[in-house]
Amino acid sequence: MNDLDKIAKEKLKNEIKKGSKPYDERSICCIQETDEKKIIKKTSRSQINLVDFIPNAEKPITFICVNLHIFQDSSGQKNYNITHKKEFKAIFDWINGYYKNSYTPNYAGICSTKPILEQQIDSRIRFILNRIEFYQDDALCNQGAWNYLPLVNAMLQRDSSMDNQLNIFLTDPDTSQPAAGYTQFPSSNMYFKQYIHSFRNRANPVPPFFLSQHWAHELGHVLGLSHTYSGGGASPICDETDTFFLYDVHGCGSSKTCPLPQSTGNNNNLMGGKESWSISTLQVARMQYCLQNLSVSKYANGICCPKCVAFGASIFRHKSQGSGTILEYEKTLANESWAWDGKTFTCPVNGVYHFGVSFQKDSLIEGGTSKDVWLKLWADSDLIGTAWSEQADARTGGIANAPQAGRRDSVCFTTNIKLKKGTVIKTEVGSSNNEKRHLVDINFNGHLLCSDCS
16 A cells, blocks of 8 residues: 555544534436537547557646636525645645546556556646636535536626636535536537536535546546446446446456445545546546547636746755666655646646755766766756766875765756647656766756746
């Protein structure tokens, strides 16, 4: 179990102790479009190979801007309020943790006739909480399922530009609802708008960890994912000949289990119903397909200016030789806005950024070279700077048995640069003649100085 699993389990345990109750997604939580606007007709996707849409670690992160709309009663007492902003921001951190997909799935679809797929693939999708808006209106606060248009109209009257981003509406109806919330699948109609309508869980006085699971689940629907179980307006595809059949979830042939049982605890898939967080590789591919081809793509292009973008990462010891090596950092010190994935930083907005790299060359141990060693900073395929440790100087200044100057050397490089949204920043270590290099205390950091969201 990784650190994120442990933290999540502990968070769940603490919330249950405090009396919080988990959301149950097993009722209707996805309403269908009309027949002429369905997500994709089977005939139109018959030539698609879903495996082609599995992202690799070099694919830039896609950022989706989200606005959260809290509908209170006229006194402002009912539903969550402005004091809960910190919890909502933490919830989006948890959601991005799910979509980074660090959780080990506890289900396994067995299919010997298909390629074996590596699991825990980063979805390369992140969500930025852009605005939190509060409304005081008794009728809207009490708005129940299946009619979110009054909520949309209230948003448009306040600021119509918010409709360029994805919007979540949270109401607090007096009567019980058929699900924790609902949304719609993306459409081949590129002008189609999607919204998430969610309901406050009265048993939870503050926005809980469970709410992050619920919204992550609904965001999965927005990105084209069906349930792994039957029902809820989004039953799984169980036809093995269908391009979108998830054989890494359901298996195939005689081992196929589709739909999966609805019982709790049978799997921890994000679309599985309860306390769920892992995402299968083919689910990641399906979301990427929808982002590239369906209406949800508009939200990936929505203007969004995160208030804080910053990261910091370090490596204690690094040994490599041969051609240049793109570094993967063992420790993340900060990751505001989730633009850093441990190896690369993807610029979430246009703007001026600051980056810094530093390292210490140590050729006295671990067989490291005393020749030139450098750390290059790349913006996509453009070299934007180099931290360089030159070859050791053989002179010792007349001191007996003194080590050659430069065999232990600390160097750094910093820069300010204007970059476009989606630019990928990475570091590459290299050495003269591709000799073995030994580096200690490598540090890489960056932050947004000023954004251009015009």
